Amino acid sequence: MDWIKPCRATGLGSLPYQDELAAIKLIAAAMPHWPHWPQLPAKIPEQGFLVQYVQPLIKLGVLTVQPVKDPVFCRQEADWDMKAANFYEKYLEFIEKQSAATQTFALTGEAFAGMEYFLSNFASYFPQAEGVKGHVSGPLTVGLQIKDERGRACFYDETLRDILIKCLAVEAIFEARRLKTLGLPVMIFIDDPSLFLIGSSSYITLTREVASAALATIIEALHAEDVKVGVHACAGIDWSILFDLPVDVISFDAYHYFTGMALQAERLAGYLSRGGKLAWGLVPTSDEAWQETPDSILARFEQQCTELANRGIDSIVLRQNIIWTPSCGTGALPVPLAEYIYNLIKEIGTINILGD
Template identity: 75%
Template sequence: MSWIKPYQATGLGSLPHQDELTALQVIAKAMPVWPHWPQLPAKMPEQGFVVQYVQPLIRLGVLTSRPLKDPVFVRTEPGWEDKAGNFYEQYLAFVNGDSRAEQTFALEGEAFAGLEAFIRNFNLCFPKAQGVKGHVSGPLTVGMQIRDERGRACFYDETLREILVHCLTAEAVLEARRLKTLGLPVLIFIDDPGLFLIGVSTHITLTREAAAAALAAVIDALHTEGVKVGVHACAGIDWSILFALPVDVISFDAYHYFTGMALQADGLAQYLEQGGKLAWGLVPTSEEAWQETPASILRRFDEQCDELAGRGVDAAVLRQSIIWTPSCGTGALPVELAEHVYGLVEGVVDRLNS
């Protein structure tokens, strides 16, 4: 039996609301079976994509945070090597099960207010839940945004990349453990839209191998915790990067970037035959959503399924392997539009399961 029934829905994480309870109500209405916890970056900068999961590095002084939204590795600061050494000591202690070191990586404070609200109100808000979904920022995307003292993306520096990956891994593991306390299957997405940079002429020194190794480290740690793992990329990428990794779910923008996936139908067919799932982001997170209805979205979905079948993808396997999501970036939308997007997801899933 599959770990998730066909045609369930979840979200990618962020919403534009200013209140956790309101966000939970929106999620509960649209995604009652596989809800996600809400990130509210518009409410507090600590929940921004780049900084949310590097809070331990900021607390330990390995990253400077002036301003918070633009942290930097400044190895020229006095004592930086000692701070980095302290981080490694704490990380190794965490890996070895030291509960005191676990506090170093605790998911707490304003950065994780949405997670706390989700767990605290779970039974009230999600009585029909069959699983829960979390998320962590991806190492390549964060590593291309956080820079060193010379202004160079830290992902290019092996030492800094290793520190970043260790931090994200610890945060992802602790999130998995928190969500498992709810007693349901757990799915965590690694959100790494920066994968589209691989192969781009402006980033010729960015290697596929480094990006894949960074993702694999987080994936393997989460699998060790017994949870399912997805990777989300919202632009057109070389999907073979993810087909080659032990990923349970590949999340993509099927509204704007379906053609890129269709062109890699051979790899997709093999991935699905091996039990992989697709998070089908066919509900647009843009003004285009106002022009769509559940019926129009499903017409487009049927056309996409037909095209993939024509390219050799087993249509029955495909349709049994779909998880519905918005495409990407709901947290950057006006509240009214974001709620309309979630309403479209709800309407699509209701039609498919009626």
């Protein structure tokens, strides 16, 4: 039996609420079989994409938090080397399975209040659940936004990149272990939209090899925990980057960037033949959603299936390996729009596209 049934629905993570209960109720209505825990960046900055999973680096002082600015690796501080060494010491404690590492890397506090509320209330709100979904911020996107003391993206510095990747990998492992306590299959998406910058003339020093290696480290760490791993990119990337990685799910914005995926039909066919899944983000996370209905979304999907079939994709195989999602997170949207988007997901998830 496959690990996930065809055409189940889930979400990317963020919602615009400031109340966990409201978020859980929306998720339960739209995604009862594969719910995700909610990130609420509007409630508290620590639940934002950039800082949520680097909390250990902030706690240890490796990252300096500045008012109204992104955190920075301030290596000019007199004790920074000592703080970095302390991080590696804590990381080795984790590798050696010492309980002391839990205090450093555990997903606690307001940054992960949404996950704790989700776990504590899971039985009440998700009686039909077949699995659960988590998410972790991607190393390239975070690494390009967090800078060093000179204002240079930390991803370009080998030492800082190594610290960042190790932190994200351990946080992802802790998340996998927390979600597995529910006794259900787990999948975790690595959200890395900046993958679209690879090959850009503005980022000529950004190599595919380094970005892929960063992702591979986290993917392998999660696979070692026996969870399924997806990578989400909500822009038009070179999808062969992900086809070359051992990912179980490729999550993409099928509303705006379907053409790029269609152009890689041959590689897509190989990916599907290996059991790969596609998180088909066909519900736009923008005002465009107001113009859509379940019927219009499904009509667009049928057009896309026809185009892929014309390019050699087995339509039956494709349909059996789709997960419905919004095209991206909804944390920055107005609440009524986010609710409408989730309702669209709910409705299309009830429509049979398998033809049996």
